[in-house]
Amino acid sequence: MSWFWSRKVCVGGSSGVANARDTQDVRLAQAAKDGNLYDVTKLLDAGLDPNSFDEEGHSPLYLAAAKGHYAVASVLLQARADINRSDRVGQTPLLIAAWYGHDKVVAILLQARADVNKGRRDGWTPLHIASFNGHAAVVSLLLQARADINRISKVGQTPLHIAAWNGHDSVVQLLLHARADVNKNDKAGWTPLYVASEKGHVAVVALLIAAHARVDQRRGCDAWTPLHVAACNGYAAVVSLLLQASADVNSTSKAGWTPLHLAAVKGHAAVVSLLLGANANVNQTDHEGQTPLHIAAEKGHAPLVTLLLEADADINIKSRGGMTPLCMAAFNGQEAITSMLLSCNADVNLPGTDGQSPLLLAVTAGHKGIVGMLLVAGADVNGANAHGYTPLARATMNGDSVLVEMLLAGGADVNQTDKDGRTAIFVASSKGDDPMVDLLLEAHADVTIANKACESPLQVAIKHGYRKIAQKLHSILVLEAPKIELDEIELLSEQPIGRGGQGIVYKGLYKTTEVAIKTVFDKEGIAALEIEIENIIRCNSPYIIKLLAAYGLHTNEPKMVLEYMNSGNLRHYLNRKRDGLPVALEFSTLQIAWVIANAICDLHEKNLLHRDLKSDNVLLCSKNYIKLADLGISRQYDIHTMTSAVGTWHWIAPEVFDGGHYDFSADVYSFGVILTELETYQRPYWNVHLGQMTLIDQVRNGVLRPTLSAKCDEWYRQLTEACLRHDPASRPKAKEIVKCLEGQIAQSRKFIDRSWETASFAAMTMVPLANLARAA
Numbered sequence: 001m002s003w004f005w006s007r008k009v010c011v012g013g014s015s016g017v018a019n020a021r022d023t024q025d026v027r028l029a030q031a032a033k034d035g036n037l038y039d040v041t042k043l044l045d046a047g048l049d050p051n052s053f054d055e056e057g058h059s060p061l062y063l064a065a066a067k068g069h070y071a072v073a074s075v076l077l078q079a080r081a082d083i084n085r086s087d088r089v090g091q092t093p094l095l096i097a098a099w100y101g102h103d104k105v106v107a108i109l110l111q112a113r114a115d116v117n118k119g120r121r122d123g124w125t126p127l128h129i130a131s132f133n134g135h136a137a138v139v140s141l142l143l144q145a146r147a148d149i150n151r152i153s154k155v156g157q158t159p160l161h162i163a164a165w166n167g168h169d170s171v172v173q174l175l176l177h178a179r180a181d182v183n184k185n186d187k188a189g190w191t192p193l194y195v196a197s198e199k200g201h202v203a204v205v206a207l208l209i210a211a212h213a214r215v216d217q218r219r220g221c222d223a224w225t226p227l228h229v230a231a232c233n234g235y236a237a238v239v240s241l242l243l244q245a246s247a248d249v250n251s252t253s254k255a256g257w258t259p260l261h262l263a264a265v266k267g268h269a270a271v272v273s274l275l276l277g278a279n280a281n282v283n284q285t286d287h288e289g290q291t292p293l294h295i296a297a298e299k300g301h302a303p304l305v306t307l308l309l310e311a312d313a314d315i316n317i318k319s320r321g322g323m324t325p326l327c328m329a330a331f332n333g334q335e336a337i338t339s340m341l342l343s344c345n346a347d348v349n350l351p352g353t354d355g356q357s358p359l360l361l362a363v364t365a366g367h368k369g370i371v372g373m374l375l376v377a378g379a380d381v382n383g384a385n386a387h388g389y390t391p392l393a394r395a396t397m398n399g400d401s402v403l404v405e406m407l408l409a410g411g412a413d414v415n416q417t418d419k420d421g422r423t424a425i426f427v428a429s430s431k432g433d434d435p436m437v438d439l440l441l442e443a444h445a446d447v448t449i450a451n452k453a454c455e456s457p458l459q460v461a462i463k464h465g466y467r468k469i470a471q472k473l474h475s476i477l478v479l480e481a482p483k484i485e486l487d488e489i490e491l492l493s494e495q496p497i498g499r500g501g502q503g504i505v506y507k508g509l510y511k512t513t514e515v516a517i518k519t520v521f522d523k524e525g526i527a528a529l530e531i532e533i534e535n536i537i538r539c540n541s542p543y544i545i546k547l548l549a550a551y552g553l554h555t556n557e558p559k560m561v562l563e564y565m566n567s568g569n570l571r572h573y574l575n576r577k578r579d580g581l582p583v584a585l586e587f588s589t590l591q592i593a594w595v596i597a598n599a600i601c602d603l604h605e606k607n608l609l610h611r612d613l614k615s616d617n618v619l620l621c622s623k624n625y626i627k628l629a630d631l632g633i634s635r636q637y638d639i640h641t642m643t644s645a646v647g648t649w650h651w652i653a654p655e656v657f658d659g660g661h662y663d664f665s666a667d668v669y670s671f672g673v674i675l676t677e678l679e680t681y682q683r684p685y686w687n688v689h690l691g692q693m694t695l696i697d698q699v700r701n702g703v704l705r706p707t708l709s710a711k712c713d714e715w716y717r718q719l720t721e722a723c724l725r726h727d728p729a730s731r732p733k734a735k736e737i738v739k740c741l742e743g744q745i746a747q748s749r750k751f752i753d754r755s756w757e758t759a760s761f762a763a764m765t766m767v768p769l770a771n772l773a774r775a776a
Contacts, residue, residue, distance in 0.1 A: 025052040032060035032076065035069035040076070050081040057087035065093035065109065068102035073109070083114045090120040098126035098142065101135035110145045123153035131159035131175065134168035139175070149180045156186035164192040164208065167201035172208070182213045189220025197226035197242065200235035205242070215247040223254045231259035231275065234268035239275070249278045256286035264292040264308075267301035272308070282311045289320035297325040297341065300334040305341070315346045327352035331361040335369050348377045355386035363391040363403055371403060375410040382411075388418035396424040396440070399433050404440070414443045421451035429457040429473065432466040437473075447473050448480075450623070458542060459625045465594060465745030467738070474542035484510055484549040484561060489517065500630065502528050507564065514564040515548060519557065529558050535631040541602035543595050545619060545627040565619035565627060570674075571683070573620055578681035585622055589678045589716075590748060592618070592626055594741050599628035600671060601734040604664050613670035614651040615677050649696060650684040655728055657700040665728035671737070672723025676706035679716065702726035715744065 028048050031039035040060070044050060053059045061081040064072040073093075077083065086092050094114040097105040106126075110116065119125040127147040130138040139159075143149065150158050160180040163171040172192075176182065183191055193213040196204040205226075209215065216225050227247040230238040239259075243249065250258055260280045263271040272292075276282065283291050293313040296304040305325075309315065316324055326346040329337040338358075342348065351357050359379040362370040371391075375381065384390045392412040395403035404424075408414065417423050425445040428436040441447075450456040455463075458473040490509040497516070498505040502525030506517045520529050536547040549561040567573070567585050570592065576583050596618060603610055610631065617630040653669035655662045673684050680686075684706040685695060698704035705724045708717055719740055725731050732740075 024048055028052065029054060029058070029060050029063060032069070032072050033063040033067060035064070035067060035072055037069075037071050037075065040072050044075065044079045050076050050079040051085065053085070053087075057085075059085050059093070061085070062087060062091070062093045062096060065097040065102065065105050066100060068097070068100060068105055070102075070104045070108065073105050077108065077112045083109060083112050084118055086118070090122075092118050092126075094118070095120065095124075095126045095129055098130040098135065098138050099133065101130070101133060101138055103135070103137040103141060106138050106141050110141060116142055116145045116147045117151060119151070119153075123151075123155075125151050125159075127151065127159045128153060128157070128162055131163040131168065131171050132166060134163070134166060134171055136168075136170045136174060139171050143174065143178045149175060149178050150184060152184075152186070155188070158184050158186075158192075160184070160192045161186055161190070161195055164196040164201065164204050165199060167196070167199060167204055169201070169203040169207060172204050176207060176211045182208055182211045183217060185217075185220070189218070191217050191226075193217070194219060194224075194226050194229060197230040197235070197238050198233065200230070200233060200238055202235075202237045202241065205238050209241060209245045215242055215245045216251060218251075223252075225251050225259075227251065227259045228253060228257070228262055231268065231271050232262035232266060234263070234266055234271055236268070236270040236274060239271050243274060243278045249275055249280045250284060252284070252286075256288075258284050258286075258292075260284065260292045261286055261290075261295060264295040264301065264304055265299065267296070267299060267304055269301075269303040269307065272304050276307060276311045282308055282313045283317060285317075285319070287320075289318065290323075291317055291319075291325075293317070293325045294319055294323065294328050297334060297337050298328040298332050300329075300332070300337055302336050302340065305337055309340075309344055315341060315344055316350055318350075318352070321353045322355075323352040324350050324358070326350070326358045327356070327361055330358040330367065330370050330374065331365050333362075333365060333367040333370065335367075335373070338370050338373055342373060342377045348374055348379045349383060351383070351385070355384070357383045357385075357391075359383065360385060360389070360391050360394060363394045363400075363407070364398075366398060366400055366403065368402060368406065371406055375406070381407055382413050382416055384416070384418070388420075390416050390418075390424075392416070392424050393418060393422070393427055396427045396433075396436055397431070399431070399436060401436060401439055404436065408443050414440060414445045415449060417449065417451075420453075421449070423449050423457070426451060426455075426457045426460060429461040429466065429469055430464060432461070432464060432469060434466075434469055434472075437469050441472075441476070447476050454623045456623075462542060462595065462598075462625060463591060464749060465742055467598060467742070470542045470598075475540065478540060478546075481548065486549075486551045486559070489515065489561060491517070508561070510548070510561070514566065516562040516564045517559055518562060519559045523556055526556065526558055529560065530554075532631045533558075533560050535603075535608055539602055539606050539608060539631075541599055543599035543602060543626075543628060544631070545629040546624070562629075563621075563624050563627070565621040565624060565629075567620040567622060569616050570618035570620060571615040571677075574615060574677055574681045585620060587620065587626065588748075590741065590744055592678055593675060594745060595626040596628060596671060596674060597734065597737045597741055600667050601738050603631075604667070604734045609664060610667050610670075612648060612651075613667055613674065614648050615674055616648075618674070649692070652699075653728070654700045654702060654726055657696055663728065664734065665731045668723050668731045668734065668737070669728075672720050672731075673706050675716070675720040675723065676708055679708050679712050679720070715740075 028043045031043065051059055059081065061073060061076045064076060084092055094106065094109045097109060117125050127142045130142060152158055158180065160175045163175060185191055193208045196208060218225055227242045230242060252258055260272065260275045263275060285291055291313065293308045296308060318324055326341045329341060349357055352361060357380065359371065359374045362374060382390055392404065392407045395407055415423055425437060425440045425447060428440055447457050458470060461469040461473060488510055492507045492509055496504045497507045503518055503520055508515045508517045520526055530553060533547060533550045536544060546563040547560060548563060552558045573583055612630060617628065619627050619629050651670040651673045653662065653666040656666050676684060688695060695704065708720060722732050
């Protein structure tokens, strides 16, 4: 019981007796406990002290009283035993006799003028004790001896509180006849009527009401009345008595709960029926704006929902949070209730919290049966919440393919965007949910739709390290790319935006899309341009700059149209970072390394070497992300022919300088050089003051290589040093590099900004009525 505690009454054991101060005292205590009148008399005549006590503080009189030995107690009293002596916890002989209901012993102790009101340390008197155990005869004796009938314990309880709690109606009747205070509050604000109602003691409740107990007196902590607690616990008979006594059926607690709210929490149909019959307000709201129907719907109490609807409960009423009863039922998976509410014409599209429809709430919680019901009932399958999130977006976020299929079959718009421009396939791509991506692609999801930050599903898949999804989306984009005619491209300026050893690049416009147009200075560059076109087509990688169109092949004026990368190259980006200047876009070292490594891996899988890997050939863009470019000197690997020393000397591997055979590991070395740039922001060998030929000679001989800073992460240092090993055979393969970086990407995903995933859907995760349920 929550408001009451009692200490265990100790009657003295053999161990206590054995520890008495001497053998004779032990004999007297044992004789008193055993009721051996002869030995007690003999020992007292021999001069033993009647007030000796054991280690628990129990005297012979206490032990005799505990066992109900009337004659022994009489002899000890005649021997002037201390009648009011307390043991270690404050218990007197009278109190222990009252505990066990030994009315004859109580009578002689009272005749011997025992202190009738002397209590234990917790404030319990003999009258409290007798009332607790229902010893009516003892209670009567104590009352005749003028025990303080309204004496309170340390927690404010009177004997009437205690008798009412335990349902001792005969004791309650005695106490009321002796004019006990029927409306006395304990320190928690509980009256005797409240505690009797809380325990469901019908006879006691009737007695207290007849004694004019105040039926609407409130408990202090929460302002509950006896009717509140009886309704909460489902005591229909007590509720009936209180209602007959004119208890306020619509009384509200501090939280705004009526007895009807509390009965609805526990599903007490009989109590609900009684309260409704007494004109309880069926649409009364608590401080959260919830009616009893909200509660019954959430908890799944079908009989109560029927009763409340028959009593004209408002089926579409909203709580303060905007939740309707249908929203509550849908979110909490109450299929029977959902069916009942729909059959009674609940508004299937009336939005709840944060603009969420019942359908969106059911999808959020994953209740497939309810989703099916709502779709059949005409729920708006594309109805979005205040943030623009649809049921399809939520099901995709949850990775629930069954719900996605149901929603698509129900007419969900696969390309609907939220307020930030994200589609369902964007969400699936950001989570790396490959089966979900396939499902959405089968439903003709548009992979070209970018969010408002210009990120496409492809870009977000690359950024989060989902290689398989990235390749899949890229292949679709290539397959669905329109055929561009040369006359459809507008040259925006005669001034080139870039130039290399054999090629020159201009900026153009195809419809509304900016493009880059690459051509040659003269016929000496034709072969390289055509090889670059061939290599891009052959590799078909999402990490390599995309070829949009090619013209004039095998002529003196070949051209290729590439996606336009609007933020320059990596070397320019690193220069600005090094110099503390602002940059238009921010990329992490890991993001850039991931793209370059995957580009190399894709090239090598197609048996191609790049042969000119450097930061200048890594391009950046707000729309197209990060791409590796300039495949003009890339070649198919051939063990007999791969001997030409090409590339830019800062990034060239030692074996390439030798003019002998080299293989894919030369690209890996160049990648290692770029890793040093990413970590330091500096160009390779920036701190080495040697002539070019001397520097090249030291690189070739393995004496010199680019360096990292002292603060470099250990995993990054190990990877970089492995790529820069002098022996080509000991360098990692491109696939091994990708695997290493993939592990780091997986770790970093825990810290990637996904606030849109959590904050935007936070309102969908609710715990309605949590406070009410706890209180009840």
